[in-house]
Amino acid sequence: MTFLPVQLDAITGTEPAPDEEVAGELSLWYRWRHSPSAIVGSLISAAVIVIAIVSLVWTPYNPLAINMAATFARPSAQHLFGTDQYGRDVLSRLMSGTDVTLYAGVVSVLAAGAIGIPAGLYAAQRGGVPGQLVLRLADLVYAFPALLVAVVLATDFGGSTLTVMGAVALAFVPVFARVTRSGALGVLSLEYVSAARACGVSRMRILRRHVLPNIAPLLITQMTVLLSVAVLADAALTYLGLGAPPPAASWGLMLEEAQRYMGTDPLLSVWPAVTIALCVLGFNLLGDGLRDVFDPRRHDRS
Amino acid sequence: MSLLDVENLVISSGDARLVDGIDFSVGAGERVGLIGESGSGKSLTALGVMQLLPRGISSTGSIRFEDRDLVRAPERARCRLRGNRVAMVFQEPMSALNPLMRVGKQIAESLTVHGRLSRSAAKEEAARLLARVEIRDPRAVLRAYPHELSGGQRQRVVLAMAIANHPVLLLADEPTTALDVTVQDRVLRLLDGLVREERMALLLISHDLAVVSGICERVVVMYCGRLVERAAVGDILAHPRHPYTAGLVATSASLGGVWSATARRLQVLPTIPGTAPGAAAASRLSGCPFRTRCGRASEKCLEEPGLEAAEAGHDVACWHPLPAPAGLLRVHGPSGPAGRDDDVLGPGLAGPGLAGPGLAGPGLAGPGLAGPGLAGPPAPVGSETDGRPVQLVASGDDGAAPILECRNLVKVYRAALARQGGEPSAGEIRALDGVDLVVREGDVLGIVGESGSGKSTLARILLALDRPTSGEVRFRAVRIDDRPERELKEMRREVQVVFQDPLGSLDPRMRVSDIVAEPLQALGVEGDCRQRVAELLEAVRLPRDSGRRYPHQLSGGQRQRVAIARALAPRPNVLVADEAVSALDVSVRAQILNLFAELIGRFALSVVFISHDMGVVRHLCNRVAVLYRGKVVEEGMTEDVLTRPVSSYTRGLLAATPRLGKQVGDDESATVGAVPL
Numbered sequence A: 001m002t003f004l005p006v007q008l009d010a011i012t013g014t015e016p017a018p019d020e021e022v023a024g025e026l027s028l029w030y031r032w033r034h035s036p037s038a039i040v041g042s043l044i045s046a047a048v049i050v051i052a053i054v055s056l057v058w059t060p061y062n063p064l065a066i067n068m069a070a071t072f073a074r075p076s077a078q079h080l081f082g083t084d085q086y087g088r089d090v091l092s093r094l095m096s097g098t099d100v101t102l103y104a105g106v107v108s109v110l111a112a113g114a115i116g117i118p119a120g121l122y123a124a125q126r127g128g129v130p131g132q133l134v135l136r137l138a139d140l141v142y143a144f145p146a147l148l149v150a151v152v153l154a155t156d157f158g159g160s161t162l163t164v165m166g167a168v169a170l171a172f173v174p175v176f177a178r179v180t181r182s183g184a185l186g187v188l189s190l191e192y193v194s195a196a197r198a199c200g201v202s203r204m205r206i207l208r209r210h211v212l213p214n215i216a217p218l219l220i221t222q223m224t225v226l227l228s229v230a231v232l233a234d235a236a237l238t239y240l241g242l243g244a245p246p247p248a249a250s251w252g253l254m255l256e257e258a259q260r261y262m263g264t265d266p267l268l269s270v271w272p273a274v275t276i277a278l279c280v281l282g283f284n285l286l287g288d289g290l291r292d293v294f295d296p297r298r299h300d301r302s
Numbered sequence B: 001m002s003l004l005d006v007e008n009l010v011i012s013s014g015d016a017r018l019v020d021g022i023d024f025s026v027g028a029g030e031r032v033g034l035i036g037e038s039g040s041g042k043s044l045t046a047l048g049v050m051q052l053l054p055r056g057i058s059s060t061g062s063i064r065f066e067d068r069d070l071v072r073a074p075e076r077a078r079c080r081l082r083g084n085r086v087a088m089v090f091q092e093p094m095s096a097l098n099p100l101m102r103v104g105k106q107i108a109e110s111l112t113v114h115g116r117l118s119r120s121a122a123k124e125e126a127a128r129l130l131a132r133v134e135i136r137d138p139r140a141v142l143r144a145y146p147h148e149l150s151g152g153q154r155q156r157v158v159l160a161m162a163i164a165n166h167p168v169l170l171l172a173d174e175p176t177t178a179l180d181v182t183v184q185d186r187v188l189r190l191l192d193g194l195v196r197e198e199r200m201a202l203l204l205i206s207h208d209l210a211v212v213s214g215i216c217e218r219v220v221v222m223y224c225g226r227l228v229e230r231a232a233v234g235d236i237l238a239h240p241r242h243p244y245t246a247g248l249v250a251t252s253a254s255l256g257g258v259w260s261a262t263a264r265r266l267q268v269l270p271t272i273p274g275t276a277p278g279a280a281a282a283s284r285l286s287g288c289p290f291r292t293r294c295g296r297a298s299e300k301c302l303e304e305p306g307l308e309a310a311e312a313g314h315d316v317a318c319w320h321p322l323p324a325p326a327g328l329l330r331v332h333g334p335s336g337p338a339g340r341d342d343d344v345l346g347p348g349l350a351g352p353g354l355a356g357p358g359l360a361g362p363g364l365a366g367p368g369l370a371g372p373g374l375a376g377p378p379a380p381v382g383s384e385t386d387g388r389p390v391q392l393v394a395s396g397d398d399g400a401a402p403i404l405e406c407r408n409l410v411k412v413y414r415a416a417l418a419r420q421g422g423e424p425s426a427g428e429i430r431a432l433d434g435v436d437l438v439v440r441e442g443d444v445l446g447i448v449g450e451s452g453s454g455k456s457t458l459a460r461i462l463l464a465l466d467r468p469t470s471g472e473v474r475f476r477a478v479r480i481d482d483r484p485e486r487e488l489k490e491m492r493r494e495v496q497v498v499f500q501d502p503l504g505s506l507d508p509r510m511r512v513s514d515i516v517a518e519p520l521q522a523l524g525v526e527g528d529c530r531q532r533v534a535e536l537l538e539a540v541r542l543p544r545d546s547g548r549r550y551p552h553q554l555s556g557g558q559r560q561r562v563a564i565a566r567a568l569a570p571r572p573n574v575l576v577a578d579e580a581v582s583a584l585d586v587s588v589r590a591q592i593l594n595l596f597a598e599l600i601g602r603f604a605l606s607v608v609f610i611s612h613d614m615g616v617v618r619h620l621c622n623r624v625a626v627l628y629r630g631k632v633v634e635e636g637m638t639e640d641v642l643t644r645p646v647s648s649y650t651r652g653l654l655a656a657t658p659r660l661g662k663q664v665g666d667d668e669s670a671t672v673g674a675v676p677l
Helices: A020-025 A028-033 A036-057 A090-126 A128-143 A146-157 A161-188 A191-198 A203-239 A251-259 A267-294 A296-301 B042-050 B075-081 B103-112 B119-132 B138-143 B151-163 B181-197 B209-215 B233-238 B243-254 B279-284 B380-385 B455-462 B485-494 B512-522 B529-539 B544-548 B556-568 B586-602 B614-620 B638-643 B648-656
Strands: B004-013 B016-026 B031-035 B058-065 B086-089 B169-173 B201-206 B218-223 B226-232 B308-311 B314-316 B402-414 B428-440 B444-448 B470-475 B495-498 B574-578 B606-611 B623-628 B631-637
Touching: A028 A036, A028 A267, A036 A090, A036 A267, A090 A128, A090 A161, A090 A203, A090 A251, A090 A267, A128 A161, A146 A161, A146 A203, A161 A203, A191 A203, A191 B495, A203 A251, A203 A267, A251 A267, B004 B042, B016 B031, B016 B042, B016 B201, B016 B218, B016 B279, B031 B042, B031 B209, B042 B058, B042 B086, B042 B169, B042 B201, B086 B151, B103 B119, B103 B138, B103 B151, B119 B138, B119 B151, B151 B181, B181 B201, B181 B209, B181 B648, B201 B209, B209 B218, B209 B233, B209 B243, B218 B233, B218 B243, B226 B233, B226 B243, B233 B243, B243 B586, B402 B455, B402 B606, B428 B444, B428 B455, B428 B470, B428 B606, B428 B631, B444 B455, B444 B614, B455 B574, B455 B606, B485 B495, B495 B556, B512 B529, B512 B544, B512 B556, B529 B544, B529 B556, B556 B586, B586 B606, B586 B614, B606 B614, B614 B638, B623 B638, B623 B648, B631 B638, B631 B648
Parallel strands: B016 B226, B031 B201, B031 B218, B086 B169, B169 B201, B444 B606, B444 B623, B495 B574, B574 B606
Antiparallel strands: B004 B016, B004 B058, B218 B226, B226 B314, B308 B314, B402 B428, B402 B470, B623 B631
């Protein structure tokens, strides 16, 4: 009888790697394809971004051009969504409003992250009195109503998109700080951080190389969800007259103006309302979807 | 007609056959062990028998229990059987109990659900059951919530619920794996006694051959969802016929927790090379699933072997089974007196099937060694160490210089809810309570302790990852416990660590090569980084391309090799290993231990090896310290501690350690009363 080694692995004492296909099934792409909210959310979000970019170079009409000959036009081939009380093209105004809203939302979320994430990392890494101090400070900011901040800012500097961004960003800072801290605390308690410390890796480097990449999914998800809140906040603040002043093409402003002509042309308030709702829904779905994609276990458990 | 007859049971998830046509039976009152490593499908088999498979997993075949086919029976009929005629005990007692329900109510529920007793009668019966599972104060435990009980008590409660309705068959899935050694011993004794007295049949599922051999009469061995061997316990231990079983027996035997003069320290352990493919991969593998790890494999093994009787009552699924014994040395099964440790290594190991030179070790030299020889060249482990014990630089005697030492270490944790076995100090846990230890150059110091003994706390303090409440730690005579991080650079380079959980200790978002290079960059070790990483991967015997992989793409054993490579990267002199092999399967554990032994010799490492496992410590360490509730209760040369233990705790620990062929409750360990639950 002869014994033929069927595979070299059997005699070298090393182990063959486990099946790679299993790893493939767990890939982000696979999970994205199997999450309806991720698909719908990214489609809507992509549409919003494309429209915002297109509006920079092209809109059917000038969104600010007044045409008193064609006020309150019904939707038609010339004006897909009709015109408003000054005869301005509603579609053009909605498109150019996308640009403003998206810009305000992204900037306020990024600005909040730029302050909140380092603060949260610091609180997690330091602990003790300095860490507590950061947390309590965050609580203080969190407890202060964002609307009040916007009113105060608007009184001092006048209503503008910048005012809205400032108020929204300030409101988001503590949210980022808390999410970052709890995520970072989790990672810091893991053995690979202990192993890195035992290797003499510095605190900064541990935060940069181990903590941040591992809480990145959490932060990205959080940013997407906050973006939808920012869109809503932007619309609400502008509606209250704390944001961009007329005649700017902003969704909140359009809603506020259209409301006065509810009796004459109810459709005029439907368009911005639907747009805001769709946009918020899109970012929210994207956030939920990303959560599924990054952390499938949480989804399975529910 | 047996009580339980499983025929051609197939459990599949989609296309993957996770359990692939297994047959076994359990007679009335019979105790059968189901052995397998992780991913072998043993737990699925148990769930399959209960027809409690998770959603998306289906089973075919026939499971006849008391002449009723459970696969085809309507769910209602199965419900009447579960918890009534058949009961099950799971590994994790905490998740088997409802955390929001008092223990008494839960036990009463299992009594009333089958409508046998009224509520008040059920309460009385619950108290009786708790007394039956040897809980000291049944009345108090009835009123307790699960989290207020210790792990051992919880498992007793689960047992009480299982036997509440006098089942005829008890399925126990790793019932003691989550427990400490001494607690495990007592729960096993209890289980053994209950099964005998209540005349229940038992199907005990475990990865631990020693545990199964202590209780069961027959053993069924599973590998990759297939049944590879089944026989009486004595036959399996004395002359396993399947190469896989033989490897398991050899590995388990050589890691038994008892000192034997023949099994020398650091000698190369017999291993099964490689690692089991994952369940999904195995289901696509045609032919014998073990052939890639088998030294006896031939072209014939590309066909699937059927289960055939090698002799009466001994079935094996292998084209090239190990030869039958020629009336040589025979181990005593549980029916006879317990065999001595060295006797267990009978002629069964003599077969040529095991790759690796471990068989050449003096402790394993069975009479039949002159088999047809190993297939292929010997494993590299052996080519360097030649099967002889690795020579140490220094024997760790008192003459060598202390390299790492601690004096009077105390670590107190403040806890919001300190509930540690009714300790009086409210809100305070003394994890370490005055520990003195010295590690000399060339020492391999084993620290043995159960959960809560403070051994991991000790490791973290020795590594200067945590600060002690009081006491001092010195590295090369310089205090390190009160230094800021920037003054510890030199110590960090020289003292490295390997943790228990190989997945948890590797950053999931870094490639293996980056993980291994991390200490080099952090400590500014000069030289070509990539070259050094390649050397290190080579030293821990990882394939060259593994540097590009992520941790989740590796097997458990490979991950631990990566963790070891990282620890070796800055050329340390001291290695602290915290339960470094505990999370690994038996066959992989031996490989990693061999690697440790080799590296200790090759790099002249001094080692602090923390473990709960006496066998592992015996194999690797020249000195042992036994830690119990934050105190060192015994310390000395390994041989002295293991053969002449002074402290009653050490004696209890040694007696409780499961051994091949040693029956539960078979020795002096019954006298150990000093160990609290």
